[in-house]
Amino acid sequence: MVVASPNSILGERIIPIDLPMIDLSAEKSMVIKLIVKACEEYGFFNVINHGVPHDIISKMEEVGFDFFAKPMEQKKLVALGNPFGYGCKNIGFNGDMGEVEYLLLNANAPSIPNDSSNFSSSVSAYTEAVKELACEILELMAEGLGVPDTSIFSTFITQLDNDSLLRFNHYPPKDCKDRDNSNSYNVGFGEHSDPQILTILRSNDVAGLQISLQHGVWNPVTPDPAAFCVNVGDLLEVMTNGRFVSVRHRAVTNSYKSRMSVAYFGAPPLDACIVAPSVMVTPNRPSLLFKPFTWAEYKKVTYSLRLGDSRIDLFKNCTQIE
Template identity: 30%
Template sequence: MATKFKSILPVIDISSFPQDFDAQELNQLQYHPVLAKLRKACKEWGFFQLVNHGIPVDLLETAENVCRDVLSLPTEVKDRASTGNALGTYYRSPNFERFRLPDSINPASVEQMCSKIYPEGNPIFCETMEKYALSVSNLEKNVTKLILASLGLDPNAFYNSCFERCTSILRINGYSSENLSIGEEALGSHTDLNCLTILYQDDVGGLQIRSQEGEWFNVKPLSHSFVINVGDSIKAWSNGRYRSAEHRVVYKGWRDRMSIGFFTSFPEEEEIWAPVELVDDGNPRRYKAFIYSHFKKEVLGDKENKEKATALERFAGV
């Protein structure tokens, strides 16, 4: 019997929410429709689609075009941007490949990546990716603050003390139709280990999310939107208030898929521990304190356990 899929991921428009506000206004803003919808989305899905985010449409369209150009390059050319580390900067399988910018997203790091792929120079690619990386980095900061505010926390204080030192990775993801059959998994089921993921995807589709009830749902591509998801690190840091959902990519069967992922993570030696403001009698502490690099090493290095979607539960309990 064929599996039926639905598309009901929350869509959040942040254009009506004030970009700057004082901590004194937080109690009033808790009832703002944007925060209320964001809170519900993070609790129930751990995913949402972001529209009217402020990043120009022409920049998004140009970024998609230049990234497709990169993915069409010969393998030996793309290998210039590779360190050969399957779990790090670069990975290729017969139907999935990714590129990563250096952990510090800035003009110098983008230029370094550009020069490796295009040593003869490609100003359109370099300038576009520099603008894209910095624009999405600013968006991530705003979204993280919105998430903190939705938890009832002072967004500026907690961002500065807990999230300002996060590292960032930008990846160009390509899913080739050459080696895939319709309905086949192009990227297997997993949760993200990091804090927050901001994904720009083309109109091909194929991204699916598993609900709390265990059903798979399609994420219908919305033009010029971003798909944003909470990772295991935020789930632990929020004391389990927000969800890190299992997701995958399934081949849709009409052309290659392309996406650009922006991933933020705690520093390698950061201790992840829910703040006392998120722990009370109704929400007792759910996770032991753990070092982010130890968590990554245990999960990514565990060849026996393939259930990465439940990896965080190994750290449950106090």
């Protein structure tokens, strides 16, 4: 287990990394090849020329920062029913004692009450655009894996009763008392993997995301304002029979500037059965690594465990061939 202190974390190695950068406007077969390779090796990649208009992104970021700039008493009024709405709390457990301010919304209706700043319309336009991007990427993934029905993954998040989320995370800049130590940082959101199918992440041009490709090693990711960061979720690892990897990651506050990240979590309906298609059973993976389950079952486990605890291992198929 990695143990954290408020400013620095002992026993860790910090090794910067450049994630694969994939130009979605490039030749399709090459794009597919690069996406599959990135999902197998990193679980994360960046995309440019993604088709999401700049004005839609900028309006979303503007209303997001405006929201977090409001007085605390106003933000706390945005209570949309558990688990949605505004929150500000310690995540806690497993070295993730950072403070994070957030706004969690249903991606199918990303609105807030008493909206006087065009928040809902701006965020709805953004959500629809990144949902289309997520579908495009999922279909390229399916084609690259040789799945006959290339919509097999994207169909989950286009169904009307999908359980997708949109989450704004706001991280304050590093405290003044820490500025004399340029190597120090605070954990803003602790170590975890995303339980859904796919995440499309956007952040302002401020560093903070770190991924862990090896236990005890954290790889800071350089932000790119022109790109979206895409990562594999637990469900996609299951549906690719372990070929794609859902990688643990965290967010740290090590900047003099506020960081806001906006994550679209593509998720299926609660009753959707999660299982790898038969084409994912190959000589290299001659059996299903995970037993079938519903998203509701997995979601229940996700919320019953501490952040950082392994969830996906609980659904491994004990009868698989070694």
